[in-house]
Amino acid sequence: MRHTPWLAFAIDRSAKTPVFEQICAAVRDRTISGELTEGTRLPPTRAFAVELGVSRSTVVTAYEQLVAEGYLSSLTGSGYTICATGQVELPAHRTPPGPEQEGEQPRKPVPFEASQPDMRLFPHRQWAKAVSRVCRTNPQSMLVSGALFGNYKLRQAIAAHVAEWRGIQASAHQIAITAGSTDALEICMRALTAKGDTIGLEDPGYMPARSFAQAHGLSQIRLEIDGNGARLPPDGTKPQLVMLTPSQQYPLGGAMSPGRRLEFIRWAKANGTWIVEDDYDSEFRYAGRPIPAMAGFDRLNRTIYIGSFSKIFSNSLRLGYVILPETLLEPFRTTLMRFGIKASYLPQQALSEFMASGEFYRHLRRVRRIYAERRKYLIDRLTADFSDVGTFQDHQAGMQIVLHLNDRWTDTVIAQRAAEKSVEVQALSEMASDKCACNGLVLGFCGYQQEEMAAGLAVLRSCFDQA
Numbered sequence: 001m002r003h004t005p006w007l008a009f010a011i012d013r014s015a016k017t018p019v020f021e022q023i024c025a026a027v028r029d030r031t032i033s034g035e036l037t038e039g040t041r042l043p044p045t046r047a048f049a050v051e052l053g054v055s056r057s058t059v060v061t062a063y064e065q066l067v068a069e070g071y072l073s074s075l076t077g078s079g080y081t082i083c084a085t086g087q088v089e090l091p092a093h094r095t096p097p098g099p100e101q102e103g104e105q106p107r108k109p110v111p112f113e114a115s116q117p118d119m120r121l122f123p124h125r126q127w128a129k130a131v132s133r134v135c136r137t138n139p140q141s142m143l144v145s146g147a148l149f150g151n152y153k154l155r156q157a158i159a160a161h162v163a164e165w166r167g168i169q170a171s172a173h174q175i176a177i178t179a180g181s182t183d184a185l186e187i188c189m190r191a192l193t194a195k196g197d198t199i200g201l202e203d204p205g206y207m208p209a210r211s212f213a214q215a216h217g218l219s220q221i222r223l224e225i226d227g228n229g230a231r232l233p234p235d236g237t238k239p240q241l242v243m244l245t246p247s248q249q250y251p252l253g254g255a256m257s258p259g260r261r262l263e264f265i266r267w268a269k270a271n272g273t274w275i276v277e278d279d280y281d282s283e284f285r286y287a288g289r290p291i292p293a294m295a296g297f298d299r300l301n302r303t304i305y306i307g308s309f310s311k312i313f314s315n316s317l318r319l320g321y322v323i324l325p326e327t328l329l330e331p332f333r334t335t336l337m338r339f340g341i342k343a344s345y346l347p348q349q350a351l352s353e354f355m356a357s358g359e360f361y362r363h364l365r366r367v368r369r370i371y372a373e374r375r376k377y378l379i380d381r382l383t384a385d386f387s388d389v390g391t392f393q394d395h396q397a398g399m400q401i402v403l404h405l406n407d408r409w410t411d412t413v414i415a416q417r418a419a420e421k422s423v424e425v426q427a428l429s430e431m432a433s434d435k436c437a438c439n440g441l442v443l444g445f446c447g448y449q450q451e452e453m454a455a456g457l458a459v460l461r462s463c464f465d466q467a
């Protein structure tokens with residue numbers, strides 16, 4: 001390394017950065033920080049080159065680059081001088097985080113995070129086969145920019161899936177692929193509401209929907225939950241949109257009664273309101289057949305249906321879908337053109353093959369069986385070891401159980417204590433407005449083996465006993 005006393009910096013010949021760029025960087029940094037002020041004359045190129053031990057042309061290249069960037073001006077006969085720049089305090093260079101800090105490694109499951117499938121059960125070998133089959137036989141299908149509503153074969157496979165599993169009769173042209181159900185919820189809000197409009201959201205409910213409604217400038221009406229599911233918006237309010245989880249209320253669990261569904265459908269028709277049915281985890285019903293979707297009941301008249309592959313297949317593929325009434329195809333097309341498509345096209349063809357080959361359903365049956373065992377384990381343990389702290393209801397469905405706490409306990413306090421001991425339970429009151437008398441712990445069970453849950457429950461028990 002050679003230092004120049006004038007700029008007090010060193011040329012590092014072992015660095016990948018070219019020498020002329022190192023000179024540029026030194027002058028830029030010192031100019032922005034105010035160390036070199038307007039009018040300061042830079043050393044003559046020949047002398048500076050000797051001082052640094054580089055060729056003169058390297059220094060000339062650096063100076064000319066800085067002239068082009070506006071840091072230096074060059075006047076014939078007077079050399080190069082610093083131009084005026086605002087003084088800015090530069091942040092210190094920080095060592096960039098490595099792959100571990102960036103979450104590159106598979107995350108270790110942390111009981112009892114809600115809505116987490118067990119990605120250790122992902123059918124890697126079969127999925128790799130489906131991807132390589134598509135690459136071999138139809139590589140173009142993975143690379144084309146794609147239709148606005150997504151891969152047609154996948155939309156056909158989804159139409160067959162929802163007919164069989166959800167009782168919805170829809171044609172592939174009514175289905176649009178999205179980047180998970182959260183993306184679908186956002187698209188619905190964008191397509192069907194404008195700033196200042198009103199939206200009805202379940203309370204407690206899915207917080208990201210609330211945050212997006214807020215960011216979109218919508219005023220929110222809370223839909224209380226009773227024994228029949230979400231209640232209709234209060235008289236005198238007229239939201240443009242209501243978002244519901246009728247098959248399995250999130251996060252409380254439990255299906256909306258047929259009577260309440262009918263009330264909502266009639267009300268939506270009378271008021272010109274749209275119902276968005278978020279059915280993100282409905283395939284997880286552990287006794288009997290899945291409860292048919294509200295959109296099937298309504299024959300996709302006032303109801304828009306949202307489904308997801310995040311829970312039944314992979315959280316990280318980010319694929320979901322929205323099924324639209326015919327009258328909404330055009331507004332949704334316009335919205336997607338305006339705001340862009342977020343769903344990746346590449347895995348869509350492979351997923352359609354995966355569904356057509358039956359592998360997808362083999363996987364679904366397998367995870368349902370495993371999650372059913374885990375659910376039973378959690379219920380048995382809660383009954384045996386936690387009956388003194390609260391109560392829960394077994395809805396035989398979903399991905400989490402809510403333990404409603406007795407008045408003696410505060411959910412946020414217990415959740416905080418558990419977090420300090422690396423156990424993740426979500427406080428129900430944090431998924432609700434202040435008006436909701438919610439005090440409970442949301443315990444996800446799908447993503448965790450029995451031993452992991454046993455260890456987590458021992459910690460949780462100690463959080464109560466500590467009080």
Ligand SMILES: Cc1ncc(COP(=O)(O)O)c(C=O)c1O
Nearest residue numbers: 115180181182206250280308310
């Ligand atoms: C009610 C509800 N809707 C949607 C989602 C998100 O699903 P996705 O991963 O498909 O965006 C979740 C995730 O937990 C959820 O709880």
